[in-house]
Amino acid sequence: MAALVGRRVLLQAFRGHATDRDSVCRLGAVCYRPRFCGRGKELEMSALAWNRATVRHYSSDPKDDLRVRYLDGEDAGIVVVGLNRPKAKNAISKNLVKMVSLEDIKKNNKVRSVILCSVVPGVFCAGADLKERAKMHQSEVGPFVSKARALITELGNLPMPIIAAIDGAALGGGLEMALACDIRIAANSAKMGLVEAKLAIIPGAGGTQRLPRAIGVSLAKELIFAAKVVDGVEACRLGLVNHSVEQNESGDAAYVRALELAREINPQGPIAVRMAKLAINQGMEVDLSTGLAIEEACYSQVIPTKDRLEGLAAFREKRSPHYKGE
Incomplete structure (x- = not known):
């Protein structure tokens, strides 16, 4: 009974935010700012309320294809980006590509981590919208794929850490995303694969480049050539995901684990985390000598920050640091 009451309260909170002036954020997506309850069961209830309530109580209007929430309270700094095309299994459409803009998140120095997940139970993203693709003229396909590729590249270039919570199928473009x-976290039951070869095409939004970098060239070739689909357990063994978790009754175990990880990232120095990401990403594409030079350049960016001095002061005073991203 207590759990049911908790869910009703959360549903009312979501409905209230949906009518707020701030309910539509500049990303072109519906934006919610609810307070999350806490840990354990309460946390699972919060995730369930978002994953299910938004599907049940809001229309599938194209403007709602993406839902963005800026968490507050103790979770301030965490942004949750949720795919929401229930009838199309979150397939990547022209509208989805057109409406997504990550500039506001990218430029917001208060954002410390981003979680990419699904509002739709049982699926992360089924890939390209094949029904829409079938209606495209041949001349439209190339430009559309280019736009999708650019969007996914933009996603990867966000300066702060971004965590993918895969609670269902992530196929084709969904896995490329x-x-x-x-960082990727998957439920044990989630299904993942670059299955484009079944349609006589190849992954076109970065899959042929990012998958080999994630799991190695030979394994990536096997998965792509044979259009193989693996579950969360196998994906973790291959190194495709960082963690594989047992799915819960709410169907959002990967999201819950992603939120826990975001909470681990939150207290760290935000400028340092961003510089570490930049150093790693750029360093992986060059030889070691050049990579070390990139690291040195990134390190120089944190030396003059107030956060670095705060970290030293907190260490000296034996207290937790309070970083402001300055």
Whole structure:
């Protein structure tokens, strides 16, 4: 009974935010700012309320294809980006590509981490919208794929860490989207694969480049050539995901784990985390000598920050640091 009451309260909170002036954010997506309850069961209830309530109580209007929430309270600094095309299994459409702009998140120095997940139970993203693709003229396909590729590249280039929470199928472009993220967490039951070869095409949004970098060339070739689909357990063994978790009754175990990880990142020096990401990403594309020079350049960016001095003061005073991203 207590759990049911908790869910009703959360549903009312979501409905209230949906009518707020701030309910539509500049990303072109519906933006919510609810307070999350806490840990354990309460946390799972919060995730369930978002994953299910938004699908049940809001229309599938194209403007709602993407939902963005800036968490507050103790979770301030965490942004949750949720795919929401229930009838199309979150397939990547022209509208989805057109409406997504990450500039506001990218420029917001208060954002410390981003979680990419699904509002739709049982699926992360089924890839390209094949029904829409079938109606495209041949001349339209190339430009559309280019735009999708640019969007996924933009996702990977966000300066702060981005975590993909894969609680369901991530196929084709859906997996390519997850591959652009820094960290991937999957439910054991989730299904993942670059299956384009079944349609006589190849991954066109970064899959042929990011998958080999994630799991190695030979394994990536096997998965792509044979259009193989693996579950979360196998994906973790291959190194495709960082963590594989047992799915819960709410169907959002990967999201819950991603939120826990975001909470681990939150207290760290935000400028340092951004510089570490930049150093790693750029360093992986060059030889070691050049990579070390990139690291040195990134390190020089943190030396004059107030956060560095705060970290030293907190260490000296034996207290937790309070970083402001300055």
